[in-house]
Amino acid sequence: MRGVLRRWYVVLAVIALMVPAVLQAAGATGVYWSKVDVVFYPPSGAAAGNPLRADSQATIHYAAMVERLVNGERGNTESGTTSADLYGTGIRNGYSVYIPSSGGQWQSSFDRSAITVEVVAETRDDVSRVLTGIVDRIETTAVERQEAMGVIPRSYITTSLSPGTPEVSYQPSKPVYAASALAVLTAGLAIAAAGLVDRLTLHVAGRRDQLRHAPTAAGDRTKVRS
Incomplete structure (x- = not known):
């Protein structure tokens, strides 16, 4: 703690850098969000006219292909699955298109022939507009x-x-929680930075003292030999 007190200016510098982030978190507003599943159904009638057949697995594979094509339009060819709602990831403007997975954290399991679409934006109209556009692309591609x-x-x-x-x-x-978390993080960073600067400063000072006394010690040894 003495080192932190000696390097109080480092603490102030870190706090000054983090204050804007804390204030921004404290004043954060919510977002609008919507989620819908585009469900794929196998042909109910003459399945012989469809090479995909009236098979649930084939329908799941077809939905996955459509999902990859739609995501490929924005340069993202990887299937995205998530267990957290999009607004909970910190995104304020964006969308996600993915095949819902019933598997756990380490292994995906796809047993539904559906494509999930999530949209977040700062206005209700933007969410509706983006969601409608994505759903239209999925249905058209299918x-x-x-x-x-x-x-x-x-x-x-x-x-x-x-x-x-x-x-x-x-x-x-939840601005209070976000601001509190950032405040705790700021305190930790300030203490760690001050401690690091103090240790480095003491180390450099010690090395300088060693180098300064080295010639004197060498001269004393020469006198003793003579």
């Missing part, structure tokens, strides 16, 4: 790929939304 494979319309894999009318909700932020 139809176009089957057309390209020569599937007859009555044997199409179809889609529907769950829930049928996506709800846009306001998710309030």
Whole structure:
């Protein structure tokens, strides 16, 4: 603690750097969020006209292919799965398109033929606009790929939304918790930085003393030999 007191200016410098972040966290507002599943259904009638067949696994694979195509449009070809809602990750403007997984943290398990779409934004209108656009792309891609494979319309894999009318909700932020966490982090960083600077300063000072006394010690040894 004495080292921290000796380097009080380091503590003040760290606090000054972190104050804007703490103030920003304290004044943070919530976001609007919506989540919907685009569910894929196997053909109910003449499955022979569809090379995908009326098979649940084939429908899951087809949904995964559509998800990769839609994500590929924005340069992201990796399937994204998440157990946390998008607004809980700290994103304030963005969206996520992924196949929902029922697996645990270390292993994914896909047993639903659906694509989940999540959108967060700072206004309700922005959420609705982005969500509608993504859902339209998914549904259009699902139809176009089957057309390209020569599937007859009555044997199409179809889609529907769950829930049928996506709800846009306001998710309030927790500025007190965020500001408190940053304040604790700031205190820890300030103490650690002051301690590090103090140790380095003492080490450098010690080395200087050794170098300064080295010539004198060498001269004393020379006199003794003579």
